[in-house]
Amino acid sequence: MIAFAVGGMLGGAMFHLLPEAVEDSDEPMLVFALALAGFIAFFIIEKFLHWRHCHDEECDVHGHEQNKAAIKPVAYLNLIGDMIHNFVDGAIIAASFMAGAPLGIATTIAIALHEIPQELGDFAVLLHSGLSPRKAVAYNFLSALGAVLGALLTYYALASTEGLASILLPVAAGGFVYIAAVDLVPELHKERKPLVSALQLGMIVFGLALMYYLKAAFGG
Numbered sequence: 597m598i599a600f601a602v603g604g605m606l607g608g609a610m611f612h613l614l615p616e617a618v619e620d621s622d623e624p625m626l627v628f629a630l631a632l633a634g635f636i637a638f639f640i641i642e643k644f645l646h647w648r649h650c651h652d653e654e655c656d657v658h659g660h661e662q663n664k665a666a667i668k669p670v671a672y673l674n675l676i677g678d679m680i681h682n683f684v685d686g687a688i689i690a691a692s693f694m695a696g697a698p699l700g701i702a703t704t705i706a707i708a709l710h711e712i713p714q715e716l717g718d719f720a721v722l723l724h725s726g727l728s729p730r731k732a733v734a735y736n737f738l739s740a741l742g743a744v745l746g747a748l749l750t751y752y753a754l755a756s757t758e759g760l761a762s763i764l765l766p767v768a769a770g771g772f773v774y775i776a777a778v779d780l781v782p783e784l785h786k787e788r789k790p791l792v793s794a795l796q797l798g799m800i801v802f803g804l805a806l807m808y809y810l811k812a813a814f815g816g
Contacts, residue, residue: 598780599796603803604706605776608692611804611811612699613769620762627766634770638684639778675722675735679742686746688768694751695765698810706803 609631617627685707693700722732750764784796 598783599799600803601706602776602780602784603800603805604702604807605772605780605803606800607804607807608699608703608706609769609772609776611807612695612702613692613765613772615811616695616699617762617765617769620765627762630763630766631770631773634767635774636770637767638771638774642778675739678736679739682740682742683746684771686743686748687750687764688771689743690747690750691764691768698813702807702810 614627614631617630618624621627689700689704689707692703719732719736722735723729727735753764784793787793787796
């Protein structure tokens with residue numbers, strides 16, 4: 597699922613979001629500058645969250661946690677970070693649907709596939725931080741509502757503000773590339789078995805091919 601999400605996100609950025617933004621913009625170079633800005637913005641957000649986490653727990657110079665005791669604030673910090681991530685995911689989904697229904701559907705599938713293992717990981721973090729399973733599920737659900745908020749705000753902003761799509765689409769593309777390259781690909785590299793690695797490559801190519809097919813078939 598993670599490998600397919602990598603292909604889907606990269607394909608969505610390269611075959612759908614960036615070309616759509618270039619078509620809607622009078623300055624193609626600005627589109628790619630905004631894509632880079634989106635990439636950097638995601639880097640800053642994630643760096644800030646890691647920095648805050650290391651100040652909440654004890655970390656060594658390499659950023660590894662030394663204190664493994666259950667600490668409540670860590671759970672809430674994780675929820676805040678997850679809500680921000682979900683808000684951005686919702687914004688990307690809304691922007692993708694504004695560019696075309698096929699792209700919106702494919703984007704939703706790609707995001708859902710990479711969210712499933714992440715949400716399982718977040719649940720484990722909440723349990724490790726001292727929350728009961730019931731509270732962990734409830735708080736995780738509340739953080740997931742950030743996606744709904746991001747989608748609604750982005751949809752109404754795009755519908756009411758002319759030219760906003762040409763700004764948000766490349767920023768979303770930069771976010772796609774960041775998530776795929778920085779958050780997901782390292783997870784794939786943890787698997788060293790040749791057969792599994794070959795299957796991962798196949799799923800990445802499949803994700804790319806699917807996004808290309810949707811572009812060619814529907815022009816979304």
